[in-house]
Amino acid sequence: MSSVIHHLKVRFSELSTIEPLIIRAPGRINLIGEHTDYNDGFVLPAAVSHSIHFAVAKSGDPSKCSLISLDFDQRYDFDLSEISPLPVGSWQNYILGVASEIMGSGRKLEGFNLVFTGNIPKGSGMSSSAALECGACFGLSELFDLDIPKIEMAKLSQMAEHHYAGVKCGIMDQFASVMGKSDHAILLDCRSLDYSYFPIGLSDYRLLLFNSNVTHSLASSEYNVRREQCEAGVEVLRKTFPGIKNLRDATMNNLLPTKAMMDDLVFARCKYVIEENERVDTFSRALSNHDLRRAGYILNKAHYAMRHEYEITCPEIDFIADNVTQREEVLGARMMGGGFGGCVLTLIRNGTQLSLAEELNKTYEKKFRKSITPIEVEVSDGVSRVDPL
Ligand code: GLA
Numbered sequence: 001m002s003s004v005i006h007h008l009k010v011r012f013s014e015l016s017t018i019e020p021l022i023i024r025a026p027g028r029i030n031l032i033g034e035h036t037d038y039n040d041g042f043v044l045p046a047a048v049s050h051s052i053h054f055a056v057a058k059s060g061d062p063s064k065c066s067l068i069s070l071d072f073d074q075r076y077d078f079d080l081s082e083i084s085p086l087p088v089g090s091w092q093n094y095i096l097g098v099a100s101e102i103m104g105s106g107r108k109l110e111g112f113n114l115v116f117t118g119n120i121p122k123g124s125g126m127s128s129s130a131a132l133e134c135g136a137c138f139g140l141s142e143l144f145d146l147d148i149p150k151i152e153m154a155k156l157s158q159m160a161e162h163h164y165a166g167v168k169c170g171i172m173d174q175f176a177s178v179m180g181k182s183d184h185a186i187l188l189d190c191r192s193l194d195y196s197y198f199p200i201g202l203s204d205y206r207l208l209l210f211n212s213n214v215t216h217s218l219a220s221s222e223y224n225v226r227r228e229q230c231e232a233g234v235e236v237l238r239k240t241f242p243g244i245k246n247l248r249d250a251t252m253n254n255l256l257p258t259k260a261m262m263d264d265l266v267f268a269r270c271k272y273v274i275e276e277n278e279r280v281d282t283f284s285r286a287l288s289n290h291d292l293r294r295a296g297y298i299l300n301k302a303h304y305a306m307r308h309e310y311e312i313t314c315p316e317i318d319f320i321a322d323n324v325t326q327r328e329e330v331l332g333a334r335m336m337g338g339g340f341g342g343c344v345l346t347l348i349r350n351g352t353q354l355s356l357a358e359e360l361n362k363t364y365e366k367k368f369r370k371s372i373t374p375i376e377v378e379v380s381d382g383v384s385r386v387d388p389l
Contacts, residue, residue, distance in 0.1 A: 004053050004117060005022055005053060005055075005386070007070065007117065008020075008022065008053055008054070008055040008070070008115055008116075008117060009022075009055060011055075011068055011070055011115050012055040012057070012068075012113070012115045014068075015059075015066050015068065015113040015115065016057055016059065016060075016113050018057040018058065018060075018113075019057070020055035020056055020057040020113070020115075021054075021055070021056050021057065021139060021142055021143060021385060021387055022053065022054070022055055022385065022386045022387040023053070023054040023056065023135050023138055023139045023142070023383065023384070023385055023386065024051050024052070024053050024054075024135070024383065024384060024385075024386045025051055025052050025054070025131040025132070025134045025135030025138065025177055025382075025383040026047035026048055026049065026050065026051040026131060026176075026177055026180055026380050026381070026382060026383070027047070027048050027050045027051060027052075027120035027126040027127045027128055027130070027131050027177070028045045028046060028047050028048060028126065028127045028130065028172075028173055028176035028177060028180065029045065029046055029048055029126065029207065029209070029336060029345060029377055029379075030043060030044065030045040030046075030172065030176075030336055030337065030345075031044040031045070031046065031185050031200075031207075031283065031287075031345070032044050032276075032279055032280050032283045032298065032299065032302055032334075033045075033172075033276060033277070033279070033280040034276060034302070034306060034310075034312075034334075034335075034336070034337070034338075034339070035170075035226060035230075035272070035273060035276065035310060035312070035338075035339075036170075036190065036248075036273060036276050036277050036280065037169075037170025037171055037172040037188075037190040038168065038169065038170035038190075038227055038230070039170075039190075039230050039246055039247040039248055039273050039277075040190055040191040040245070040246040040247070040248035040249075041190055041191075041246075041247065041248045041273065041276070041277040041280070042187070042188065042189055042190065042248075042277055042280040042281065043170075043172045043186075043187075043188050043190060043280065044185050044186070044187055044188075044198065044280055044283065044284060045172050045173070045175070045176035045185065045186055045188070046176065046180060046184065046185040046186065046200065046379045047176050047177060047179075047180020047181070047379065047380050047381065047382050048126070048180075048377045048378060048379060048380055049377070049378040049379075049380045050118075050119050050120045050121075050126060050375070050377065051118060051119070051120065051131060051380070052116055052117070052118030052120065052128065052131045052132055052135050053116065053117055053118065053135075053386070054114060054115070054116045054135045054136065054139050055114070055115045055116075056112060056113070056114040056115075056136075056139040056140070056143055057112065057113055057143065058110060058111065058112055058113075058143060058144075059110075059111035059112055059113050060111065061110070061111035062080075062110050062111060063079050063080040063081050063110065063111050064077070064078075064079055064080075064111040065077070065078055065079070065080060065099075065111050065112050065113065065114070066113045066114075067092060067095055067113075067114050067115075067116075068114075068115040068116075069091050069116060069117075070115065070116065070117035071117055071118065072091055074091075076092045078092075078096065080099065080103070080109055080110075080111065083096050083099060083100045083103075084096075085097070085163070085164045085166075088165070088166045089217060091132070093160075093164040093165050094129055094132040094133045094136065094160060094161070094164065094165060095114065095132065095133075095136045096160075096164055097133065097159075097160025097161065097163055097164025097165065098133050098136045098137045098140065098156065098157060098160045099136070099140065100160070100163070100164065101137075101156040101157075101159045101160050101163070102137065102140055102141075102146070102148070102156060105152075105156060107144075107146050107148070108144070109140060109144060110144065112140065112143060114136065114139065116132070116135065118131065118132075121211055121373070121375070122215060123215025123216050123217060123341065123342065124209075124211050124215070124337075124341075124342045124343050124375075125216070125335075125336050125337020125338060125339075125341070125342025125343050126209075126336075126337070126342075126343065126375075127173035127176070127177065127337070129161060129165060129167075129173070130157065130161070130173035130174045130176070130177045131177050133157035133158075133160050133161060133174060133177075134153060134154065134157045134174055134177040134178050134382075134383050135177075135383055136157075137153045137156055137157050137160075138153060138178070138383040138384075141153065142385060150178050150179060150382075151175075151178070151179070151193060153174075153178050153383075154171060154174040154175045154177075154178045154179070155171065155174075157174040157177075157178075158170075158171050158174045161174075166224075167223060167224065168223070168224050168227050169223075169338075170190055171188075171190055171193070172188065172190065175188055175193070175195075176382070177382060177383055178382045178383050179195065179382050180379070180380060180381055180382035181197050181381060181382070182379060182380050182381050183199065183200060183379050184197040184198055184199055184200060184379065185197075185198045185200050185379070186198065187280075187284055190248075191246070191248060198284060198287070198288075200287070200379055201287075201290065202292065202347070203290070203292070204349055204350050205292055205331060205347055205348060205349055205350060206347075206348055206349075206350045206353065206376070207345060207346070207347060207348075207377055208345075208346045208348050208353050208357075208374055208375070208376060208377075209336065209343040209344065209345055209346070209374070209375040209376075209377060210320050210324070210343060210344045210346060210357070210360070210372050210373075210374055210375075211342070211343045211372065211373040211374075211375055212314075212316040212317050212320060212341055212342065212343065212344065212372060213316075213370050213371065213372065213373060214314055214316045214317065214340075214341030214342070214370075215341055215342075216337075216338060216339065216340040216341035216342055221338070221339070221340045222311075222312070222340070223338050223339070226269060226310065226312065229265065229266050229269040230247055230269055230270065230273060232263070232266050233247065233262065233266045233267070233269060233270035234246060234247060234250075236258055236261050236262045236266070237250055237254055237255065237258055237270070239258075239261070240254070240257065240258055241254050247270060247273045247274060247277075248277060250270070250274055251274060252271070252274055252275070255267070255270055255271060255274060268308075268309045268310070268311075269309070269310060271309055272305050272306070272309035272310040273310075275305060276302065276305065279298050279301065279302050282294075282298055283295055283298045283299070286298060292331055292347065293331055295331065295332065295347065296330070296331025296332025296333075296347045297331075297332060298332065299331075299332030299333055299334045299345070299347060300325055300332045300333065300334065302334045303321050303325075303333060303334035303335055303344075306334065306335055306339065307321075307335075310339075312335070312338070312339030312340060313335050313339060313340075314339075314340055314341055315368075316341070316364075316368050316370075317335045317341065317342070317344060319364065319367065319368070320333075320344045320360065320364070320372065321333050321334065321335065321344050323360055323363070324344065324346050324348075324356065324360065327356060329348055329349040329352040329356065330346055330347065330348050330349075330356070331347040331348070331349075332346075332347045333345065333346040333347070343375065353374060353376065354374075357372065357374035360372060
């Protein structure tokens with residue numbers, strides 16, 4: 001038994017003598033397609049081996065529940081009949097939210113005990129919150145034989161994030177955590193939820209994350225503001241092109257003639273989203289054609305657009321991206337995730353990761369008085385049980 005599972009079980013035994021189910025829910029990377037999901041667009045994420053493990057069992061009571069976060073070293077007791085959100089930023093919200101959404105969907109829950117621990121760096125843009133939601137949702141579905149279909153799990157978890165964590169996120173993170181497949185990215189249409197698995201073949205190259213260690217909190221960031229700006233853009237576009245329901249439907253040929261009617265900031269946001277959707281397409285084609293140079297070039301363009309048009313980067317992130325893209329061993333790099341901190345995803349020649357990280361860290365530490373953490377990611381399967389069925 002892995003030491004993580006052993007540790008979970010030991011702490012779980014403080015709550016109950018019942019043998020718990022053990023669940024693993026992964027974080028995710030996103031190759032490209034940032035802030036396109038809530039615009040009904042396209043994304044290319046993948047689940048990763050960094051994950052959260054859960055021990056969960058019935059409490060034996062109709063409604064009493066206990067949660068323990070090993071990483072925060074905190075316990076929280078609550079009653080299913082009195083669930084409501086705690087202050088924004090509380091880890092409990094993700095699990096309370098999922099329980100509330102499951103019950104809201106007409107399914108019945110009873111009391112449960114749940115203990116969890118994970119190794120997804122919080123606020124790094126690797127979706128520790130989606131892993132928490134999806135693991136809790138999957139665990140409760142297994143525990144109470146609810147048979148919730150996987151895509152519905154992703155949707156319930158997304159709603160938990162909206163209603164309990166206060167972030168009006170898209171579906172990408174939860175979809176990746178639930179539907180991930182080892183060695184594959186998921187090319188997802190966020191409108192229809194049609195998806196296909198896309199093999200990640202990088203030959204001599206690797207994906208490496210540089211964690212800036214600037215932690216973001218999407219709830220207090222400009223995330224929801226970006227969403228509103230996109231909606232404002234659609235409203236203007238619809239006056240001339242009534243068929244446009246969402247930025248996914250618009251092209252630059254639609255946007256340019258409406259420029260004069262639009263706030264400059266809103267125009268820049270819309271341009272970013274329209275072109276980012278196109279980048280998902282050109283990037284996936286470059287990967288299929290094993291044209292990694294072109295893929296890297298598209299990553300660089302995406303970063304430029306996030307920095308100057310969508311304005312979701314920060315000085316630390318731009319410093320990392322600027323520096324790594326000057327290196328001959330790097331084909332491309334861009335900030336990953338919701339923004340305002342987190343990680344830079346880098347397409348780098350295998351074997352050069354450590355030396356680059358060390359060198360970069362020296363200048364980064366001097367300038368920002370904090371260090372960079374390189375994170376090697378392995379693409380993994382989505383949420384599952386890890387105990388014998
Ligand atoms: C966060 C959200 C996602 C997505 C990304 C940006 O991770 O949870 O839904 O919008 O930001 O691509």
